[in-house]
Amino acid sequence: MVNELNVEDGEYSEPVSPTAQYFNSSVLSVCVLAVLDTEIPIDDSPALGLLKDVFLPISPRFSSLMVEDENGVKHWKKVEVKLEDHVNIPKFPSGLSPQSYDNHLSNYLSKIAMEQLPHNRPLWNIHIIKYPTSNAAGNLIFKLHHSLGDGYSLMAALLSCLQRADNPSVPLTFPSLTSAPNPNLPVRGTSIFRNIPKVLRSAFNTVSDFGWSLMKSSYVEDDISLIRSGNPGVEFKPVEISTMTFSLDDIKQIKTKLRVTINDVITGIIFLGTRLYMQEGRNKLNNEHSTALVLLNTRAIREYKSVKEMHKPCAEKVWGNQFAFLHVSIPELTNLESLNPLDFVWKAQKLIQRQRNSGAIFLTARLLEWFRKFKGPEATAKYIYSTIKNSSMALSNIIGPVERMALANHPIKSLYFMMVGGPESLTIAMVSYMGKLRVAFKTEKGFIDPEKLKSSIQNAFEMMLKAAQDIA
Numbered sequence: 001m002v003n004e005l006n007v008e009d010g011e012y013s014e015p016v017s018p019t020a021q022y023f024n025s026s027v028l029s030v031c032v033l034a035v036l037d038t039e040i041p042i043d044d045s046p047a048l049g050l051l052k053d054v055f056l057p058i059s060p061r062f063s064s065l066m067v068e069d070e071n072g073v074k075h076w077k078k079v080e081v082k083l084e085d086h087v088n089i090p091k092f093p094s095g096l097s098p099q100s101y102d103n104h105l106s107n108y109l110s111k112i113a114m115e116q117l118p119h120n121r122p123l124w125n126i127h128i129i130k131y132p133t134s135n136a137a138g139n140l141i142f143k144l145h146h147s148l149g150d151g152y153s154l155m156a157a158l159l160s161c162l163q164r165a166d167n168p169s170v171p172l173t174f175p176s177l178t179s180a181p182n183p184n185l186p187v188r189g190t191s192i193f194r195n196i197p198k199v200l201r202s203a204f205n206t207v208s209d210f211g212w213s214l215m216k217s218s219y220v221e222d223d224i225s226l227i228r229s230g231n232p233g234v235e236f237k238p239v240e241i242s243t244m245t246f247s248l249d250d251i252k253q254i255k256t257k258l259r260v261t262i263n264d265v266i267t268g269i270i271f272l273g274t275r276l277y278m279q280e281g282r283n284k285l286n287n288e289h290s291t292a293l294v295l296l297n298t299r300a301i302r303e304y305k306s307v308k309e310m311h312k313p314c315a316e317k318v319w320g321n322q323f324a325f326l327h328v329s330i331p332e333l334t335n336l337e338s339l340n341p342l343d344f345v346w347k348a349q350k351l352i353q354r355q356r357n358s359g360a361i362f363l364t365a366r367l368l369e370w371f372r373k374f375k376g377p378e379a380t381a382k383y384i385y386s387t388i389k390n391s392s393m394a395l396s397n398i399i400g401p402v403e404r405m406a407l408a409n410h411p412i413k414s415l416y417f418m419m420v421g422g423p424e425s426l427t428i429a430m431v432s433y434m435g436k437l438r439v440a441f442k443t444e445k446g447f448i449d450p451e452k453l454k455s456s457i458q459n460a461f462e463m464m465l466k467a468a469q470d471i472a
Contacts, residue, residue, distance in 0.1 A: 013076065014060070014076045018368070018369070020146075021147070022384050023145070025377060025378055025381035026378060026381070028421070029117075029145075030146040031419070032144050032418070033418045035140075035418075037139055037413045038136055038407075038412060039136070039410070041137045042128055042129075042137075042138035044128050051087070052083060054160070058157045058161070059148070059149070061076055061148050062081075062122055062124060063122055064078050065079055065119070074377075082121075086121070086126060088126065089128045090127065098132050098133050105131075110238055110445065112141070112143060113418075113420040117143065123144070123148060124145065124148065126141065136413055146419070155417075162406065162407050163405065165405060165411045168406070173401060173403065175248075205360075213325075216291065216327050216387065217384075218386065221390040222288070222291055223289045227278060227290065227425060227453075228393075229425050231447075234389070235422055238445040239420065240450050242443070242450040243440045244441075245414070245438050246437045247436060248432060251265050254345070257469075258346070258468065260345060260346070266397065267328075267345075267352065267395065268345030268346075269461050270457060270460075271292070271331055273461070274457070275332070275333050275344075277456035280456065285334070287333060291327050291391045292328045292392065292394070293391045294395045294396075295325065295395065295396040325364075326355045326356075329351065331351075341463040368384075371383055391424060392424070393425075393427065394422065394424050394427045395429075396427075397429065416429070416440040417431055417440065426442070426448060426453075429442075
């Protein structure tokens with residue numbers, strides 16, 4: 001439990017950001033699960049010391065409650081943390097095979113994904129799994145409420161706890177974020193009159209995209225399909241969490257041949273694989289209208305900042321929730337016999353680039369601010385809930401380090417993350433690490449078959465790789 005500190009004692013008290021309030025409301029309670037696979041069995045003896053000396057100092061929010069003052073304004077209120085309440089070490093049957101522990105871990109992830117974090121203590125928990133699975137000697141699971149920060153913030157926090165396994169004194173490095181050249185950008189020396197059509201097209205796209213986003217969030221729902229049940233209260237139904245892994249070198253082969261970004265390739269693979277899964281067992285094409293909510297980091301930075309920099313009280317402060325949703329229609333299958341899998345990459349690139357370059361994101365942010373001011377945070381949270389519920393899937397990705405990491409001398413073999421608590425049947429989250437891309441799936445249990453879905457996505461990847469290799 002916790003003991004509250006008085007304001008006079010110098011407690012940390014910061015107003016809760018609007019987005020944090022939306023994700024911790026009566027209609028939405030979204031958390032992030034971050035799973036670390038260790039190469040050696042976990043020694044939990046230093047856990048409490050690490051939490052006290054390394055984890056808690058990362059952000060004051062890890063030692064704070066979300067409270068409401070007499071004026072109805074929510075603040076982060078500093079408290080004393082009883083660390084034992086936040087550490088969970090489950091007991092599984094002993095002496096089982098790694099494959100059996102795979103099932104126990106899967107069931108445990110499903111269980112904690114559905115559990116609400118207690119609001120009478122800071123909004124995070126840690127789970128230590130001390131049983132060997134097929135992928136790891138042990139697992140460390142962080143469950144963090146989304147109101148504490150988005151994927152960027154929480155990844156930066158996680159990295160603050162970790163060190164390079166080969167040389168702890170050297171900082172971790174990350175893949176280049178350089179994007180592919182954008183042919184829509186004006187070239188220096190080009191006549192201003194030649195850019196007029198592009199400006200007009202951008203203005204049209206802004207109005208069109210914003211109008212479409214408004215309709216999707218209000219009353220236009222995706223079709224019921226094999227990836228969207230449309231059942232009320234999906235966020236309260238059991239889920240399954242599973243993963244698959246790709247080689248980044250293979251993905252870079254496709255990227256180089258197509259002259260696109262890695263994100264374009266990944267999104268194209270996911271979209272094609274999803275359509276193949278939706279088509280399985282059908283004799284004729286059945287293209288239900290389906291959209292993906294692609295989460296976009298809106299920070300004007302190209303690399304991870306240190307946690308200290310992220311908490312600076314200045315205009316460049318980057319801790320917290322700073323992202324936007326892009327409504328991206330999943331391209332349709334036109335002809336299975338003459339299918340060019342690379343078309344899905346180019347279509348994904350075109351759709352996402354169009355929305356990135358339009359002003360719809362800005363207008364949507366202003367709309368949410370208007371909702372908050374005139375209707376309150378709860379009404380705004382309901383609008384966001386409807387946005388997620390009306391779509392078929394959510395997509396998110398995070399860039400991880402190139403080198404092997406270690407936590408308290410425990411080398412990390414791999415990692416993945418997942419958002420839980422949202423009203424969608426399918427969520428896909430990706431993270432890169434040591435030349436691999438780990439793709440995690442949260443699927444509505446009993447409705448989506450995760451093994452068939454992963455098989456379809458693997459098939460899409462192999463089709464794209466072969467097609468790219470055939471390019472002269």
